[in-house]
Amino acid sequence: MTNATVCRVDDNAIAAPAVEVGPRLPKGSYLPINRCNLPAMILGGLTFQRHPAPLLLDGVAELHHRLFRSLDLLAEPGERAQRFMDYMTVYFRLEALEDVGLMPGRRKLRGRADYLRMVRGWAFDPNSQEGAVLKAWVESRFGLLARYHGGLLDDRIRDDTYMQFLEACSRGLYNTNALEAQLDLLYAYAQYEQRRQQPTAVHLSLYRGFNRFSDDQVLAKPDRRRWVVLLNNLSSFSVRRERAEEFGDHLLRVQVPLAKVFFYNRMLPGMLKGEDEYVVVGGVYEVERLC
Incomplete structure (x- = not known):
């Protein structure tokens, strides 16, 4: 995957209306670039809520196309979920981290920081270290800035709360195995499964x-x-x-x-x-x- 991609509108995506009706996404609450097919000022706006379009993270569908083709062949949600989890385990070597550079004796520090650990940490406390990692992932992928994490994140230059948020993000991502890429695929699978189970729902x-x-x-x-x-x-x-x-x-x-x-x-x-x-x-x- 690329390190950063200037926002673009994918030719295959449904274009959201260009004119915002009602309050706009405030300046200072989003980034000028992200890693999906719609810019933050569109996907974060009121018009998007009223007229949604598919959100595609850069490169995820292309990189994992074999997974989604195999899911198409499975009729039962439980079978698809198990196939997805097996794929995550094998693709990211979650049970063989030595294959991706884990040093002996460091499994406790690195091996537990996977996509399941992140969502379970969020469920326990959205203001936890795992919650900080997930909010930082949203900033990177969708371009929407976190506004609260253990306190309001008002001043991103001099605010101690914001510095603590950055520290939690850094600790949560340090020495992990492509954790943000795992979250990319988790989101893509959530979108896929919702379309399978509710094909007409918006x-x-x-x-x-x-x-x-x-x-x-x-x-x-x-x-x-x-x-x-x-x-x-x-x-x-x-x-x-x-x-x-x-x-x-x-x-x-x-x-x-x-x-x-x-x-x-x-x-x-x-x-x-x-x-x-x-x-x-x-x-x-x-x-x-x-x-």
């Missing part, structure tokens, strides 16, 4: 509990129940209202584009406990405030 209706938004997160209030908000670049949602209510005094319902689902609990056997959490790429969203 959005998911998801819920999120919250206590309060910072002043710069609420971009507009068209009416008492409809808000336009700027979400962190990666956030957790639930398919169950009663589950989401456990995480805050207030509740939102959001129509989330399937293209922005990074992973979800029941995607892989044994990945996470429970079956109701979806981890979603952020940006500007119109939300319905239920309480």
